[in-house]
Amino acid sequence: MAVRVGVLGATGAVGQRLIQLLDPHPDFDLACVTASDESAGKSYREAAKWRIEMAIPDDVAEMTVRRTDADDIPDDVDLLFSSLPSSVGEAVEPGLCEAGYVVSSNSSNDRTADDVPLVIPEVNGDHVDLLEVQQDERGWDGALLKNPNCSTITMVPTLAALDREFGLDAVRVSTLQAVSGAGYSGVSSMEIIDNAIPHIGGEEEKMETEARKLLGSFDGAEVQWHDADVAASCNRIPTLDGHLENVWADLSGDVSTGEAADAMREFPSPDLPSSPDPLIHVFEEPDRPQPRLDRMHGDGMAVTAGGFRETSGGVQYNCLAHNTLRGAAGASVLNGELLAEKGWV
Known part of the structure; x- marks a missing residue:
């Protein structure tokens, strides 16, 4: 069964690349997109100034953009991909993890934190097990995984x-x-x-x-x-x-x-x-x-x-x-695949 996923910061450059990769993904079902309060409530087509070479997927274009807040994200979403600016990520990602969401994040905040795994699956996929330490130390039901710059x-x-x-x-x-x-x-x-x-x-x-x-x-x-x-x-x-x-x-x-x-x-x-x-x-x-x-x-x-x-x-x-595929959106998706393989979602 496909893993239900969402994209945080979906209208930005990396968010658009995430949608490009996730919409046809064999194992992920894109169920939720979030953006700033100014975009919330609009259709994705209205909110996003689309700049990717492919067209906006029809099903995503008609999605209603949600606020980047645990109260506005469906409970049945298993995995969130974050392309938020680091200042926003620092403010909202911990709350989402505390609320039980697993977050695969491209944002630069917390990349070098002691209990946050920074992962390239081909290089150090075993570091994902640091999430057990993270959950114990922070008391989270969710988890936060980062990809590098x-x-x-x-x-x-x-x-x-x-x-x-x-x-x-x-x-x-x-x-x-x-x-x-x-x-x-x-x-x-x-x-x-x-x-x-x-x-x-x-x-x-x-x-x-x-x-x-x-x-x-x-x-x-x-x-x-x-x-x-x-x-x-x-x-x-x-x-x-x-x-x-x-x-x-x-x-x-x-x-x-x-x-x-x-x-x-x-x-x-x-x-x-x-x-x-x-x-x-x-x-x-x-x-x-x-x-x-x-x-x-x-x-x-x-x-x-x-x-x-x-x-x-x-x-x-x-x-x-x-840099925006392997270096950003694709790296987050790859980490999401690793999380799924390891049973975190």
């Missing part, structure tokens, strides 16, 4: 592959991030056309902390963060979708470019509907991956890598992922 999620699968085979000592990363990562009105055309912006507020810190939590180990009580040193420089460039990243990984032993590429090719993908196989597509060409050409690998859920070079400490390479 869109730039973090691009590089961490590649780092996990290297760490598993060779041991990871340090990471340096410089990003070239698409404008969609800032939301539809996040960067004006006058600011970004013919330009690159060498700062994205808070982004470096997210990459440096979230990566270490994701690559850490769960001992049944807490997550021991990975001890690799991670440093990031984040840049906004005028591509629409797809975050391209230049990564320097220092490894514990001597590694050839071929060995590093093979480790990524062979990194396993779980049997979840939204997880691509292979998870990491490796290019032989030195000028790939490229955002326009490669962001839709694996229906936008794969990570691509290429341009491998040996360095004095390990390897340098480039990696890419679609």
Whole structure:
């Protein structure tokens, strides 16, 4: 039987991507959409300024938008996908979990909280068991699971592959991030056309902390963060979708470019509907991956890598992922699939 799900913040850019992914999903039945009080009571078609390349699904278009409040969400909804701004998520997600809802959230609040699992299912799916600790400590009937930042999620699968085979000592990363990562009105055309912006507020810190939590180990009580040193420089460039990243990984032993590429090719993908196989597509060409050409690998859920070079400490390479699919909405849906597989919904 399909799991009944809802989308919080359904009119925004990530909320629209969630609807795109959930409406045809084999295991989820989209039963509820919420937005701000200004949108509540309207049909979704009226409330959402739809910007996805496909049409609004007919059944979703006629749904009545609800308030993002436990009192206005049907009791028979089993799982909520949150695309709320972090300030709103911080205010309302705990109350929803206390009311008994399980929330798979893309919002940045609480990602590094000790009792909140931060998960990429292909990398650290076992961290979902931290929810038992969370429920015990907070007294919740529901639960809160987070996916990482869109730039973090691009590089961490590649780092996990290297760490598993060779041991990871340090990471340096410089990003070239698409404008969609800032939301539809996040960067004006006058600011970004013919330009690159060498700062994205808070982004470096997210990459440096979230990566270490994701690559850490769960001992049944807490997550021991990975001890690799991670440093990031984040840049906004005028591509629409797809975050391209230049990564320097220092490894514990001597590694050839071929060995590093093979480790990524062979990194396993779980049997979840939204997880691509292979998870990491490796290019032989030195000028790939490229955002326009490669962001839709694996229906936008794969990570691509290429341009491998040996360095004095390990390897340098480039990696890419679609930031609003793999990096945001798709990541939340994938975590929802993991929650269903583990019996949390």
